[in-house]
Structure formats: C-alpha cells, structure tokens
Amino acid sequence: ETGVTQTPRHLVMGMTNKKSLKCEQHLGHNAMYWYKQSAKKPLELMFVYNFKEQTENNSVPSRFSPECPNSSHLFLHLHTLQPEDSALYLCASSQDGYTEAFFGQGTRLTVV
Amino acid sequence: GESVGLHLPTLSVQEGDNSIINCAYSNSASDYFIWYKQESGKGPQFIIDIRSNMDKRQGQRVTVLLNKTVKHLSLQIAATQPGDSAVYFCAENKGLDSSYKLIFGSGTRLLVRP
Numbered sequence: 001e002t003g004v005t006q007t008p009r010h011l012v013m014g015m016t017n018k019k020s021l022k023c024e025q026h027l028g029h030n031a032m033y034w035y036k037q038s039a040k041k042p043l044e045l046m047f048v049y050n051f052k053e054q055t056e057n058n059s060v061p062s063r064f065s066p067e068c069p070n071s072s073h074l075f076l077h078l079h080t081l082q083p084e085d086s087a088l089y090l091c092a093s094s095q096d097g098y099t100e101a102f103f104g105q106g107t108r109l110t111v112v
Numbered sequence: 113g114e115s116v117g118l119h120l121p122t123l124s125v126q127e128g129d130n131s132i133i134n135c136a137y138s139n140s141a142s143d144y145f146i147w148y149k150q151e152s153g154k155g156p157q158f159i160i161d162i163r164s165n166m167d168k169r170q171g172q173r174v175t176v177l178l179n180k181t182v183k184h185l186s187l188q189i190a191a192t193q194p195g196d197s198a199v200y201f202c203a204e205n206k207g208l209d210s211s212y213k214l215i216f217g218s219g220t221r222l223l224v225r226p
C-alpha cells in the first residue's frame with residue numbers, strides 16, 4: 001500500500017453518463033496529481049494541485065473536471081466522454097511537488 | 113476500442129544477471145529524476161531518485177547513474193530476480209517555477225528468464 005487510495009478500481013460508463021473518480025491520500029502531502037495511462041501513450045500528466053490550488057492543466061478537454069476540496073482528497077469528474085478516453089487513470093501525491101510522487105492503484109475506465 | 117498498443121522496448125535478462133535500463137531525458141533544466149517500477153494491474157512504484165548535483169546514487173540492489181552532459185539516466189539492477197519483471201519508467205521534474213511536475217518517459221519492459 002502506498003497510502004494513496006483510488007475508487008472505484010474499475011468503471012464502465014456510457015458516453016452520456018456522468019461519473020466521478022475519487023482519490024484520497026493519508027500521507028500528509030500537499031501536492032496531488034491526475035495522470036492518464038493508455039495503451040497508445042505513456043503516462044500523461046493531466047492536472048496538478050499544490051495546496052488545493054490547481055497549478056497545471058495540461059491541455060485536458062473540458063469533459064474532464066478536477067476538484068480538490070482539501071489537500072487529502074482529489075476528484076476527477078467525468079461527463080460526455082468518448083471511447084478514446086478509456087484508460088487507466090492514476091492519482092498521485094507528493095510532499096511538496098518536488099519530491100517523489102506516490103501513486104494509487106488507478107481506476108480502469110472503459111467508455112462504451 | 114484500441115487495437116494497437118504502445119510498443120515498449122523490452123530487455124530480457126537471465127535470472128541472476130545484472131540489468132541496465134536506459135533513459136534519455138529532454139530538458140537540460142530538469143534537476144530531479146526518479147525511476148519507477150510498474151507491475152501489471154498496479155500503479156507505478158517508486159524505486160530510487162537522484163538530484164542533478166549527483167551523478168550516482170545507490171539503493172538496495174539498484175543504482176542510478178546520471179550523465180547531465182548527454183542528458184542520460186540509467187538504472188542498474190544487480191542480481192535480477194523474477195520479481196523484477198515489470199515496466200520501468202524514468203521521470204524528470206520539469207519544474208522551472210513553483211509549479212513542479214513529473215514528466216514520464218515511455219518505459220522499458222524488463223523480462224527475467226528463469
């Protein structure tokens with residue numbers, strides 16, 4: 001266990017659905033991240049939060065909407081996704097954004 | 113669905129031999145580097161890190177070497193074991209301001225032959 005917990009582990013959703021991915025870290029870290037890992041591309045950084053403030057949006061489509069209510073929780077709200085959005089979505093946290101990041105197990109998302 | 117996967121370079125080694133996995137990074141301003149291991153169905157797991165003021169760092173059975181001149185990073189695994197079979201990623205911290213972030217390479221698959 002890395003101290004970063006993601007739920008659900010698996011999610012199948014239709015293109016018209018709305019769903020949310022949840023990430024929780026118990027490490028007292030101040031930075032949290034969303035990454036996308038697909039079969040066609042390496043790990044892609046999506047969003048960065050430092051001290052609950054979004055500091056990076058890596059040109060992610062608006063159908064992905066992050067939320068960071070506090071330093072321990074991070075959400076990724078999904079709506080009107082496309083089949084090509086099917087991937088493993090990984091959450092990570094680090095102490096200050098300048099040290100190693102600890103990853104959760106990921107949510108395997110399938111859009112049908 | 114996707115029918116074509118990302119082609120990962122693969123390193124096949126005999127159990128007990130040493131493994132060397134290489135990585136080229138892109139940003140000469142990057143000053144922090146990490147190696148991660150990812151097993152099937154799991155998230156990436158931290159192995160070892162190194163900062164740009166060092167050229168070598170050792171851990172338990174692993175050594176990371178940094179050559180800033182040619183922007184090259186390597187991970188050496190001593191006495192490779194079957195449990196070392198996984199995909200290995202290098203990551204660089206491209207923080208040029210207060211917004212630090214880790215950018216990952218495409219990965220190398222390590223296969224350990226019994």
